[in-house]
Amino acid sequence: MRLWIWFVVAMAIVVAAFLAVPPSEMDRGLGRGLRDAGWLPRNAFGSFVANHHAAGAGHVPYYQRLGGYQDAWDDLVWLRATEFYPPAHPGAFMDTRRALAYAYAAIGRPEPAAARMLDAARLPNQVSFYGGSFTELDWERAVLMTYDAHGLEAALEVWREGLEALELNERLYLERAIADGWVLTVDEVVAANGEATGGWPRDLYPLEERYRDGTRIELVERLLADRDIARADTLLAELDEEGVQGWSLTSARIQRALNALERDGEVRDAGHLADLSYPLVLASSVEPMRWHTSVGYTALDLNRTVHLHDTLGRCDDVRQIVDAYAASAEVSPSPSALQDSEAAHRAWRALSDACWISSWRGDNEADELCRLRRQVWQQEAERIESGDRNQSWFPMTLRPPPETLECYAPIAP
Structure with a gap:
């Protein structure tokens, strides 16, 4: 009897160990199906977190909006769990890792933010996840977060690493696409059509071009601001x-x-x-x-x-x-007439135009227009604090209105 118990325990350990290994592209048939099934709970959990508790998942995080700081804290409770129980699917892994990065950045922790964004950026070449603009954007954010955490030299090192990774990713993507028949070589196009098209018949996204130049320009902006x-x-x-x-x-x-x-x-x-x-x-x-x-x-x-x-x-x-x-410029309604966040957002945008333009020109009503802009912004802040988690985009802070331009300054008598 005791032997049977040990046998059952041993078999359970073997099955658990087998299912704990993520599915591989080399797996086929029953083995692939079993491992896919074993990882369903993990995939489901990662998808739930990305869809419901990752305000920064994807590439347009709204942690910069009014109330975003608290959103980031709330999301981190769930996002941290994905570090111990990561999803098997590379897309879900990158979603939750970049969401962690945005959340850490929003609460003022640049070091873990940079580390998590690097996790998301480095993954594709490791798991044969090629193609798409997400990779470029992940590397761009990794560079800028590294600048915030460790300074310019570390950021440039990450930038160089990212450039090499993007070039490799594009080359691997082309090789995979040709092997799978998604695109044709120039010789194959000539054989099919009788003439050369000058390159690939499918336009590929130039992953490295915007990243190569735009990221360094953003670093120039950071240096000028500092x-x-x-x-x-x-x-x-x-x-x-x-x-x-x-x-x-x-x-x-x-x-x-x-x-x-x-x-x-x-x-x-x-x-x-x-x-x-x-x-x-x-x-x-x-x-x-x-x-x-x-x-x-x-x-x-x-x-x-x-x-x-x-x-x-x-x-x-x-x-x-x-x-x-x-x-x-648009004419905005009175703040007292605003009943919902969408109307408040439109009014705030119009009042912001009026506040800045009037301040530049030194108009008499500039102070009042800027006061109304702040009133609408504060009204929205109170709405969010009361629990109304709307989707309107209000920044966490307001830029101060500009000084009157010299060209509009009154001429001294």
């Missing part, structure tokens, strides 16, 4: 040498010029930057950009361009830009 001008100039020179272009780089250069104008009173290429940026920003006033809520370069583009022209004394340009935005 007043680390010397290293920002070094990185800008590196981008120059490679011939990198684009509006985001122009925006960073405008900020660099503003810093130099503030310090030295003159900059060699300030006039060129003003000429370059003016028509682009003016054209955007036709369909107003919500630059006060933007998480990209839009807010920086408008604010910096206006101040660059103002500092250079180009008042005709300043007035044309600001007045064009004022003419296209």
Whole structure:
């Protein structure tokens, strides 16, 4: 009898050990089915966490919105459990790891945030999970979080690692796609169509291009914000040498010029930057950009361009830009008439436009418009604190309204 007990225990241990190993691409038939079944609870748990308790899962986390700090704390209770019981599916693993990274970043813990985002970024090449833009974005966030945690040199090391990983990932993806018949080689296209198409018949996402340039431009922005001008100039020179272009780089250069104008009173290429940026920003006033809520370069583009022209004394340009935005601004309802978060969000956006534009121009009603903007923002904060977890996007902090521009300053008698 005792022998049978030991036999049953031994068999249970063997089965448990077999099911504990994640399914492999080499598994086939019954073995694959059993391991898939054994990992169903783990996969289900990871999916539940990603879908219901990972506000930052995916690539548009809303921890930066009003109430996001508490959301991050609440989510971490569930997300931490996924570290001890990770899902087998690589997509779910990356979702929960990047969600952990966003949550840690939101509560002010940059070291674990950077480590978790690196987990998400490094996984694809290890598990044959090739292709897609998620990989590029994970590496970009890993670089920036590493900068916050460990500084520029560590961030550049991660950037170089990511560039190599993305190039390898794309090469492996092409090899897998060709082997599986998803795309054809040039020779196969010629054989089928009688002529060469100049490359792959399927357009592939250039994973490394935006990452290679855009991530370093964002590091320049961080360095400028931290007043680390010397290293920002070094990185800008590196981008120059490679011939990198684009509006985001122009925006960073405008900020660099503003810093130099503030310090030295003159900059060699300030006039060129003003000429370059003016028509682009003016054209955007036709369909107003919500630059006060933007998480990209839009807010920086408008604010910096206006101040660059103002500092250079180009008042005709300043007035044309600001007045064009004022003419296209929306009229918002009174805060007392707002009954739901969606209406509050629309009103806050319109009041933010009016507050900033009136402050730039030094209008008499600027103070009142900015007070109403803060009133709507505070009203939404109280709604969230009362338990109404809406999906409206309000930032956790408000930018202070700008000072009156020199071009609109009253002329001294």
